[in-house]
Amino acid sequence: MKASLILSGGALYEGRSLGAEGTTTGEVVFNTAMTGYQEILTDPSYHFQLIAMTYPQIGNYGVNRKDFESKRIYAGGFIIREYSPIVSHWQADQSLDAYLKYYGIVGISDIDTRALTRHLRDHGAQMGMITTTNEPFDTLLERLRSGEKLVGRDIVKDVTTDRYYDWPLSGESDGNGKSSFRVAVYDYGVKFSILRTLHDYGCRIRVFPGHAPPEEVLEWNPDGIILSNGPGDPEPVEYAVKSVRNLLGKKPIFGICLGHQILGLALGGQTTKLKFGHHGANHPVKHRRTGAVEITSQNHGFIIDIDSLAKSEVEITHINLNDGTLEGIRHKSLRAFSVQYHPEASPGPHDSRYLFEQFIEDMKQFDA
């Protein structure tokens, strides 16, 4: 079956339907990771986004029961060059197509994803629509243009948990009994890998809704607080910024991705939108103090404006070597730090795991 991808700028790409039939809209972004489509699809940060994979062959190893980052697919749609109906992997449980269909995710294959990437690179990320309907192009474009946008909207509320829960979930392995620290996680769209990693480090974890008041979190008496990743524009998530401001100094804080942006806003910074964002698993980030370079997993469309923190109590700890954007901050006196990228990886390199150790160290020091 035919499908088409329409960009709000008016570009049209025709391909074949993948996954569910129907229509979906969202911001079109490209991701350059060559492995890890299952993790990407289930990452809540991709809520309301249509993901174009630059690697052209997708689906080779199917979908398994382990490598998911949430309980369902959050991506709004999926765009690829070639779908592999052939699945070959000892862990594979089903095909990608079946998986997309199960969650009703509309996708498109057989389009020139490199041409699309170059278009987005030159013209910037834009809203797009994947559809299998035969409605006239103009009608569809008009509907796309008048539809909801990503900027200025709180979409964290769509993906956060309704009520708190403890990790591990039943079914997730619980082989680690040496829990020493209690970590509260603000769920703005948390990836399970963050929870898994904390768990590996022996933490007891409770996940709170993104809108949970600070008192509720403090009442559980955590040793530290994680501000999780999540989708969309950080600015409209004012309640989160407010909570974090309240919690600063009371407990060690570690922010990741959207959590980093929220910490930045709480510390007086400002956020801006990148032209086409960073989505991939190969971004070099330099640690300013040690000079070491980590290859990082990234997925963000917004950044903290580096100059907006110039006069604050914030140290710029990490810089992106590709474009010089801000990648990490630490408060000069309070125990709060954050990174724009994903130390939990999944998908991507594990170079930045040390940040979790740093957080644990903060919790230790804070007690002392």
Added chain:
Amino acid sequence: MPKRKDIKRILVIGSGPIVIGQACEFDYSGSQACKALREEGFIVILINSNPATIMTDPEFSDRTYIEPLRADVIAKIIEDERPDALLPTLGGQTSLNLAVELAESGILEEYGVELIGAKLETIRLAENRNLFRDAMWEIGLKVPAGGCVNSLEAAEALRDEIGFPLIIRPSFTLGGIGGSVVFNREEFSRATQWGLSASPVTEILIEESVLGWKEYELEVMRDAADNFVVVCSIENFDPMGIHTGDSITVAPSQTLTDVEFQAMRDAAKKIMAKVGVETGGANIQFALNPENGKMVVIEMNPRVSRSSALASKATGFPIAKIAAKLAAGYYLHEIPNDITRKTPACFEPAIDYVVVKIPRWDFEKFPGNDVRLSSQMKSVGEAMGIGRTFKEALNKTLRSLENGWSGFHANGNDSVSQMSDEVLLDDLRWGTPDRILKIWQALTSGISPEEISKITRIDVWFLKNLQQLVEFETHIAEEFKQRRTLTPETLRSAKRLGFSDKHIAWLTGKLENEIRSLRKENGILPSFKIVDTCAAEFESFTTYYYSTYDQENESIPSNRKKVIILGGGPNRIGQGIEFDYCCVHGILALKDLGIEAIMINCNPETVSTDYDVADKLYFEPLTYEDVLDVIELEKPDGVIIQFGGQTPLRLALDLERAGVPIWGTSPDSIDLAEDRDRFGALLDSLDIPHPQYGTATSIEDALEIGQRIGFPLVVRPSYVLGGRAMEIVYDLKSLEHYMQHAVSASEEHPVLLDRFLEDAFEFDVDAISDAERTEICGVMQHIEEAGVHSGDSMAVLPPFLLSLDQYEDIKEYTRLLAEALNVKGLINIQFAIMYDTLNVIEVNPRASRTVPFVSKATGTPIAKIAAEVMCGKRLDQIGYTFKDQLPYVAVKESVFPFDRFEKADIYLRPEMRSTGEVMGIATTFGEAVFKAFQATGITIPKSGTIFVSVNDNDKARMFPIAESLYKLGYKLVATRGTADYIAGRGIPVETVLKVSEGRPDVVDYIKNDNIDLIIKTPLGQRSRKDESPIGWTAIKHRVPFITTLSAAEAIVRGLKAQRNKPFEYQCLQEYYKSH
């Protein structure tokens, strides 16, 4: 850290001659490194014995030594040059081993030379299999069960502990030489003994077999600050058990989840830190159990490798260049990524296409040998293809191989199509050069991918992709049957799957050009995409393209004057690095003239496919279709076909017919020279003597010609490369046998018969003509008599046996031929002098294999000059004069892959079998020839026992050699006839039994290390088979084996020269100053 200031002079060791397992990829990495180091202002001192390399061009280093790659030679050069550092990681295993030897012998310490790129400890840890295994356990990584042993007894103990099947791998060897997979005790003891003798340190690794596991490689880099990146992952189509150099490989990995890939990356990072590769690239090999994902580490190379050349071409990330800069002190993030310019080299390339590499073998040249692939590499070259999918890339690579395949299809391969399912399935168990075709045959016969996977252990993902191709073949054929044409949709789908026009033509019974027209009528044209390291995330500034069938074309032709050079394709015997050398020079000449130079080639090992050599690079198969697609897009002013060897010549006439402007000598002239009848008529008309000849299209024809012109005869099929199937026959009976068994003559494929000028002296001449003036660039004399292929023979420049009159004749004939053929550019002529008559044997109006040797020997870039001539410059304008006299002598010697082919006949023949060449250069012939021998790896002992055995005809000529050797202090041993002859003339000699005369025989002597050098000429056609045990035993025991008296005479002269005075080592820059 910025560039090191404490280092000024850096010594770089190259990899020497092209051999199996170490080919021109090290010229690519070495020249990139030399360039990078000089850019940084270092003084580069280079040692490499291979004159056919770009890296040994005098512009690439400050001091260029073409000298034998031996520790004693390098020590002498270190003494003279006083380098501050030695960079050993860019010249393959050869360079690494030499560095270890120099370090361990204390030379480096004595002269204060620092090892950069890899420290001694690092090399030891990576190369010593026991140390490496222990290190892996220490960092929590698994390796297959096993260990290293130094004796048969220890090996047996370990065997009993682990159980069969076992892998046996010698330490410190190249390309898996001496390695085997063994299934029983008999194979085990044989393989163990071989392995122990193949290892320079008499050590083998015995390991649990992980046969059939999935095989992966990671190409990684690390700097002194522990920054680490994975440049590329490679997944082998052929599972564990087949040497990775002999495997079809795919990049990036296709069937790994991110979890698995990151586990591999984590392991690689730990290994790099543990082994301590601080400044450079490395390659790490893993095996993965497809049943449960269990991963084991197989090995690592702490240096740039064949795979890193592939990874560089596959990603656009210049590993060797970056490795050189890291060794010079930089950190990864301080080096810019050339391609994006804005981003640093410290990142991991994201690729948005699939790359497939397929090796190319030359088993036909070594008949009787087992064509099954194993842990010992046997391929001589490779082709790479880039596509947007595995299927497309595979099809493109298959048609790049130039072995008659036009894609995934066993068209006309009778041996495969006639196999029954049972035979096929049994045969598929073994990797063979044509296994991919057998898979096609199996799929076509309805055998399921699952079943094939069970037998081959090839991942079913690959096989099902192949099945899709087979299914689409059926679709094409059926649609054509119904409609008598193809719908644009089907045609487009076929192209997107990588089907060639030729393949579609075959399926539909149409002509290739008809499919091409149909395709163009429907607007189905390839789009060209950029290889940019970043999947289009950043704007890129490189012009490295591949074709695919997708929406957007990124290659925008310029309005400049431009010329396309067609490359040489995959290396094989007879078509090697020499032609890439010529192509690169062509590119450089064009660029100097301000003409846009566009390269098309598909060989990932080459310098010509480095992304910054040409102005534009198209990494494409060298087929009519793919080349014409580029030409139609670029609309070049000219296409140069005379640099790439046989590959572009095959296309010349068709391209000309398609209206393509061919620059230089016309394809018709080239054809004329190849066509024996046309060429003979030309020679007759010019009154130039030549051997009598005939062209046979049947056995009867051949016998008639044989009777007419007499014997001996050189016989060969027409239009062949490197004298393929070329033989000398001495009588009607052997001619008949040859016609029946070696060739199938027909109208389209006639067999050529030439009178063989026995005992003639042969000369090779390279010349340049601008169609008005012809200048000789170099005259080389073959040291062996006629009958040895020019590519295999030893050659000396200037010639030592050429009278002034003969030289004038050579000049005159060359001029006449160049004029008659209207040569614009290079011409190569082979002459033979017999009874004082100068005969012309062969003419090739194009770049020859000897062009780089002549260029190096004379210091004149003749390929470059030829390119200028082709661009319309006249020789007068270029101001080039031929140097008649050289105050020194250069000798070219060939190297052979006999150590990999147990049943190879080691005597030289009209059929070329050498893989590479070396050059010896010195002020005297004796010294030059001795250096050339040394450079091939032959160690002539200073004293010891020499075994001599020659046929009756050779005895008289042999005697002075034996006498000289005796006087030089060697002990002589000979078989009865030879011994009697020598002893009868008063020289002491011990008699030894021949094989079959009783024990102990000569083979026992060799096995017991009682012989240090063998001089043995063939006993004639018939008895050659009995001689092979001696040859093979000598190879296994690494005893030098000299097969011609000319070579033996040369050695004697060399030994005498060495006694007279110690050898001197001078760089080319100094030699060139002397004339």
